[in-house]
Amino acid sequence: MKSLDHLRETMRRDRVFDFMMPRIAFDPDLDTRHGPILYLEDVTVSFDGFKALNGLTLYIDDGELRCIIGANGAGKTTMMDVITGKTRPDSGSVYFGQRIDLLRRSETDIAQGGIGRKFQKPTVFESHSVYENLELAMASNKDVWPTLFARLSGAERDRIDEVLQTIGLGAESRRPAGLLSHGQKQWLEIGMLLMQNPRVLLVDEPVAGMTGQEAERTAELLTSLAGEHSVVVVEHDMEFVRSIARKVTVLHEGSVLAEGSMTEVQSDTRVIEVYLGE
Amino acid sequence: MLLTRFMHSDRGGSILLGLLLLAAILVPLLNLAVPESSPLHLPTYTVTLMGKYLCYALLALALDLVWGYCGILSLGHGAFFALGGYAMGMHLMRQVGDRGVYGNPELPDFMVFLNWQELPWYWYGFDMFWFAVLMVLLIPGLLAFVFGWFAFRSRVTGVYLSIMTQALTFALMLAFFRNEMGFGGNNGLTDFKDILGFSLQADSTRIGLFLASVIALAGGYLACRFIVNSKFGRVIVAIRDAETRTRFVGYQVERYKLWLFVFSAVLAGIAGALYVPQVGIINPGEFAPLNSIELAIWVAVGGRGTLYGAAAGALLVNYAKTYLTAAMPEVWLFALGALFVLVTILLPKGIIGLLQRRREGSA
Numbered sequence: 127m128k129s130l131d132h133l134r135e136t137m138r139r140d141r142v143f144d145f146m147m148p149r150i151a152f153d154p155d156l157d158t159r160h161g162p163i164l165y166l167e168d169v170t171v172s173f174d175g176f177k178a179l180n181g182l183t184l185y186i187d188d189g190e191l192r193c194i195i196g197a198n199g200a201g202k203t204t205m206m207d208v209i210t211g212k213t214r215p216d217s218g219s220v221y222f223g224q225r226i227d228l229l230r231r232s233e234t235d236i237a238q239g240g241i242g243r244k245f246q247k248p249t250v251f252e253s254h255s256v257y258e259n260l261e262l263a264m265a266s267n268k269d270v271w272p273t274l275f276a277r278l279s280g281a282e283r284d285r286i287d288e289v290l291q292t293i294g295l296g297a298e299s300r301r302p303a304g305l306l307s308h309g310q311k312q313w314l315e316i317g318m319l320l321m322q323n324p325r326v327l328l329v330d331e332p333v334a335g336m337t338g339q340e341a342e343r344t345a346e347l348l349t350s351l352a353g354e355h356s357v358v359v360v361e362h363d364m365e366f367v368r369s370i371a372r373k374v375t376v377l378h379e380g381s382v383l384a385e386g387s388m389t390e391v392q393s394d395t396r397v398i399e400v401y402l403g404e
Numbered sequence: 405m406l407l408t409r410f411m412h413s414d415r416g417g418s419i420l421l422g423l424l425l426l427a428a429i430l431v432p433l434l435n436l437a438v439p440e441s442s443p444l445h446l447p448t449y450t451v452t453l454m455g456k457y458l459c460y461a462l463l464a465l466a467l468d469l470v471w472g473y474c475g476i477l478s479l480g481h482g483a484f485f486a487l488g489g490y491a492m493g494m495h496l497m498r499q500v501g502d503r504g505v506y507g508n509p510e511l512p513d514f515m516v517f518l519n520w521q522e523l524p525w526y527w528y529g530f531d532m533f534w535f536a537v538l539m540v541l542l543i544p545g546l547l548a549f550v551f552g553w554f555a556f557r558s559r560v561t562g563v564y565l566s567i568m569t570q571a572l573t574f575a576l577m578l579a580f581f582r583n584e585m586g587f588g589g590n591n592g593l594t595d596f597k598d599i600l601g602f603s604l605q606a607d608s609t610r611i612g613l614f615l616a617s618v619i620a621l622a623g624g625y626l627a628c629r630f631i632v633n634s635k636f637g638r639v640i641v642a643i644r645d646a647e648t649r650t651r652f653v654g655y656q657v658e659r660y661k662l663w664l665f666v667f668s669a670v671l672a673g674i675a676g677a678l679y680v681p682q683v684g685i686i687n688p689g690e691f692a693p694l695n696s697i698e699l700a701i702w703v704a705v706g707g708r709g710t711l712y713g714a715a716a717g718a719l720l721v722n723y724a725k726t727y728l729t730a731a732m733p734e735v736w737l738f739a740l741g742a743l744f745v746l747v748t749i750l751l752p753k754g755i756i757g758l759l760q761r762r763r764e765g766s767a
Contacts, residue, residue, distance in 0.1 A: 270636065
């Protein structure tokens with residue numbers, strides 16, 4: 127059946143062949159006039175029969191701060207994998223703005239095009255200094271030759287200094303990133319995302335393993351970023367979610383269970399059922 | 405004075421380049437100007453031996469660039485070295501002309517021996533020096549490009565990549581052992597007469613080749629240092645430490661690895677091309693997997709991820725090899741094995757790492 131579908135798709139005469147279509151550039155063509163910046167529609171991913179995502183439909187508005195919660199295995203990380211191009215879904219569509227089909231783009235394309243991702247486990251370049259980490263992440267021509275001859279311009283230095291201030295690591299800029307504390311690494315990683323000038327920040331468990339004080343600062347940082355960027359936070363820590371969330375989406379078994387403000391979600395009977403057990 | 409600014413804060417590299425400069429002045433002087441009766445005279449045999457070590461050092465440098473900085477442990481770098489060597493060997497064979505044993509002006513001796521009537525097409529052009537030099541760069545580079553393109557695109561990493569590179573060099577060795585390949589089979593290419601019109605047996609030619617090796621090593625070092633100090637260099641270290649992260653930051657990891665690998669292979673090819681006229685023979689033994697593993701040991705002993713450490717390691721281990729295989733031939737392989745085990749356990753950063761630690765300890 128699958129090849130028949132392919133044939134039908136190829137023979138459709140109401141549109142030109144895919145390879146004939148002009149390649150849409152990320153930046154100038156990003157169209158968010160209708161509100162959402164990310165469209166996930168009916169996305170299904172299965173691993174050996176297990177459906178990690180099951181008909182997930184989710185819209186993220188331009189500039190919003192969205193929290194996504196859900197039990198282990200609810201599909202939160204898989205969702206991020208799909209958006210960033212790491213995992214290809216079995217069916218469904220994922221659009222960035224209204225015109226850019228993310229399912230046709232490579233991981234590096236997506237990363238350069240304006241979707242930054244922070245992993246669950248903080249991963250920074252340990253043998254590079256904090257400053258170099260930010261330099262490497264900076265939005266620039268990342269092809270081989272330009273990189274070989276790249277020199278930092280004044281404006282770029284200013285940009286790095288600015289981000290160093292934002293993430294509060296100004297004093298640590300010359301230290302190797304491997305020597306930073308766990309919380310500092312998390313901030314550095316957020317800083318690296320900022321250097322990419324992304325439109326969307328996907329942040330996976332930013333406060334895991336942080337002290338209360340560090341988590342508080344992270345909350346401040348993330349809320350200050352919303353507006354200019356869209357921020358999607360996946361988090362287990364309900365306390366933290368309550369402190370930053372305006373809108374919360376609850377995932378359960380690969381699809382959306384409930385969506386709304388924190389108080390609405392918490393009073394939803396299905397959510398209570400899932401979280402507190404039958 | 406660009407050089408002094410460039411080498412600023414690279415102490416090990418400055419020492420290496422200084423020593424090379426010293427050798428480039430002293431060795432010709434002691435060999436050519438000092439009479440043979442004087443105890444200070446440097447025999448030509450030693451000059452050639454040192455030139456050989458320098459080629460090994462350049463090869464080690466090439467491996468250190470991919471292994472130490474990008475985490476690609478290639479156990480097949482000997483293949484690129486040997487290919488560069490074969491390209492040079494083919495030129496030297498064509499230069500023999502009708503002075504071979506069989507006196508055939510067109511065909512090398514081994515082809516006459518095999519009853520071949522004409523030169524295979526892939527030997528065309530090797531009578532011209534510039535063409536041979538081009539091939540020295542192109543053939544290892546092309547092989548590395550094709551191999552790397554498939555391997556890196558399929559995201560083969562770590563030990564799997566190492567095994568594949570071993571297989572690559574092993575397969576090439578078997579192929580080159582065959583007489584039908586047209587590269588002299590088991591015996592390889594040898595009995596060279598001259599290079600660019602200079603007799604290979606003359607002392608002055610030996611000195612010239614030695615100086616060429618010094619220049620190649622120094623140039624190779626500077627090129628590697630430039631790469632490592634650039635933003636490109638920081639990207640490849642980032643790939644070594646966190647490959648996925650680098651990809652999500654927006655770098656095309658495969659391309660970076662590929663071009664680094666190709667550059668490294670070309671360096672190895674140059675080393676091989678300089679090696680062959682000095683030792684006077686190239687045969688399929690150079691493709692042996694063991695050679696490539698030994699190469700990794702030189703780099704590990706010297707200290708990977710420093711460049712000058714790799715060069716130092718190659719010089720030291722090879723000196724030890726020359727000394728031990730002459731003094732106690734049966735001990736050498738045990739010594740090599742022990743050296744590798746000891747370095748892995750006790751000196752993960754090699755001799756250079758040990759020196760650095762001592763300096764930091766006393767400071």
